[in-house]
Amino acid sequence: MTIEMIKSLLHADILYGSKYLEHEVNYAFSSDMMSDVLAFATDHSALITGLCNPQVVRTAEMLDIVCIIFVRNKIPDQNILTLAEEKEIVILCTGHGMFTACGILYSNGLLGGA
């Protein structure tokens, strides 16, 4: 699924990475605990999370995650966005909660990696 598709399905705003909209995401993973993500996520996946701090971007960086989706209208601060830009990781924000965001993506064909 392309990042553009994810953005449109979730009615998400893109806060960084409009130039990567056509990039493909193979899997998605959702958690608010970063070690959970580090244990299971596969690369070229999207991370759906309600946690909003710089360690989310760091975690994504270590895993070569291409896109972070913040749920429940969490808006990342400039510090987070600067880090995302440095690491070329797309940042999306949606008003949906975690369960709904995951449900929408899953029912449209995006699968979990684990």
Added chain:
Amino acid sequence: MEEQLIFNYTIPGDDFTRAGEASSSVKNKLKKMGLDSGTIRKVSIAMYEGEINMVIHADGGAITVEISPEKIRMILADTGPGIADIDKAMENGYSTAPEEVRSLGFGAGMGLPNMKKYTDYMNIDSTVGVGTTVTMDVYL
């Protein structure tokens, strides 16, 4: 590749937002050296978990990364509180992290098991009140 490359990092204990910078730096170096992505991934995840542990449990420390033709060795040394029961600490889900750390996205008790999972060798040497040294190898 030269016989051995050594990188040293000091990890500040008082700035959670900067935790992971050393791991990021090592990841970039390994990428530039042209190592395969699987190896880079293993080293990055293991070192990042260790670096975070140093910041949240031990008030910072020092990391040395040694790259030789056979392996990448990471040595993470701190002078924090130490680990009383290492076997217990290695259990999936065991954590002493306070609620404030959990609200930052850590404290699931999965870091040490992850470090073990992503490396080929891991040893923890720890004395309560003195500190902890974690040594991890990823074979090339």
